[in-house]
Amino acid sequence: MNIGNWRMLVLTLAVGAGIFAPIPDAHFYAVCVLVECFVAASAIIIEAPASKLVFRVSMMLVLFHFLGWWLDGYPPESPYHLLVKILEHAELVACILMSTLFLGKQTDA
Numbered sequence: 001m002n003i004g005n006w007r008m009l010v011l012t013l014a015v016g017a018g019i020f021a022p023i024p025d026a027h028f029y030a031v032c033v034l035v036e037c038f039v040a041a042s043a044i045i046i047e048a049p050a051s052k053l054v055f056r057v058s059m060m061l062v063l064f065h066f067l068g069w070w071l072d073g074y075p076p077e078s079p080y081h082l083l084v085k086i087l088e089h090a091e092l093v094a095c096i097l098m099s100t101l102f103l104g105k106q107t108d109a
Contacts, residue, residue, distance in 0.1 A: 001099035001101045002095065008050065011046050011095060012095040018039040032065040033065045036062045037062065040058035057087050064087065
C-alpha cells in the first residue's frame with residue numbers, strides 16, 4: 001500500500017517491527033517502552049504523512065507500558081492488554097489510511 005512513498009513504507013515497517021517483534025519476559029515493560037521510543041523517533045525522523053499520528057500513538061503506548069508496569073498489567077483481566085492492542089492497531093490503521101492507496105500518489109523530497 002505504501003510502495004509509492006518510501007517514507008510511508010519505512011514508517012510502516014518500523015511500526016510493524018515494533019508490533020510483531022518478540023519481547024522477552026525479562027524486563028518486558030522496559031523493552032516495550034524502548035521499542036515504542038524507537039517507533040516514535042523513527043516517525044519524527046522519517047517525516048511521513050502519518051508521522052505525527054504515529055508519534056502521538058507511540059507516546060500513548062509508552063504511557064500505557066509505564067502504567068502496566070506500575071499497576072501490574074500482567075493478569076489476563078488487566079485492561080492493559082486491551083488498551084495496548086487497540087493502540088497498536090491504531091498505528092497500523094494510521095499507516096494504512098495515510099498510504100498512497102488512500103491519499104493518492106505523493107512525491108518524496
